[in-house]
Amino acid sequence: MKIRTGFVSNSSSTSFLILAADDLTRDNFYQLMGVSLKSPLAGIFRELHEALLDSAEPIVDLRYVDESIPVTQWLDGFRGEISPRMAEKLQDAKKRGLKVYYGCLDSESSQVETFFCCDSFEAENEKFYLNALECAW
Numbered sequence: 762m763k764i765r766t767g768f769v770s771n772s773s774s775t776s777f778l779i780l781a782a783d784d785l786t787r788d789n790f791y792q793l794m795g796v797s798l799k800s801p802l803a804g805i806f807r808e809l810h811e812a813l814l815d816s817a818e819p820i821v822d823l824r825y826v827d828e829s830i831p832v833t834q835w836l837d838g839f840r841g842e843i844s845p846r847m848a849e850k851l852q853d854a855k856k857r858g859l860k861v862y863y864g865c866l867d868s869e870s871s872q873v874e875t876f877f878c879c880d881s882f883e884a885e886n887e888k889f890y891l892n893a894l895e896c897a898w
Contacts, residue, residue, distance in 0.1 A: 775878040777893040778847070779817060779862040780854040785810070785889065793889045808873040813891075816864030850890060866893070 783789055788798075790810040796802055854861065866878035881894045 774868065775866045775881060775893050777813065777816075777864055777866065777891060779813070779864075779892075780850065780859045780890040781862065782857065782859050782888045785814065785817075785862075789888060793884050793886050793891065795884075805873050808871060809877055812866055812870065812874045812877075813864060816866065817862040818864060820861040820863050847892065850892075854890070 779785065785793075787807065787810055790813075791798060791803070791806060794806055794809075796806045800806075851861065866874050868875040868878045877893070882891075883894055884891045
């Protein structure tokens with residue numbers, strides 16, 4: 762996991778993007794975040810997992826996207842433009858037939874959500890990619 766350490770001003774929400782091969786179950790999420798179920802931090806990550814699931818909306822199931830359609834077109838209307846790095850990630854996700862979810866963490870919901878919403882982070886393994894890097898895509 763990477764955490765941004767720079768200055769964050771008046772951030773009350775952070776958007777996130779999830780690329781997934783499987784369902785984001787609690788066990789899969791803990792594995793993605795590198796947290797053991799017996800860890801003293803497990804409760805924090807349980808709450809983060811619940812917040813992500815509560816907010817996540819499927820954007821598109823990449824298994825059903827026509828290969829000839831460019832990434833920018835099938836994400837047309839997706840909250841602004843995506844960075845070249847995210848376009849590459851999404852193109853790879855399209856080739857792998859992954860699902861794409863979008864959501865937002867809100868600092869007014871819980872202390873755990875506030876913490877993660879005020880710091881940007883990303884995590885990746887063979888099944889998932891979670892991007893919560895503010896203004897990165």
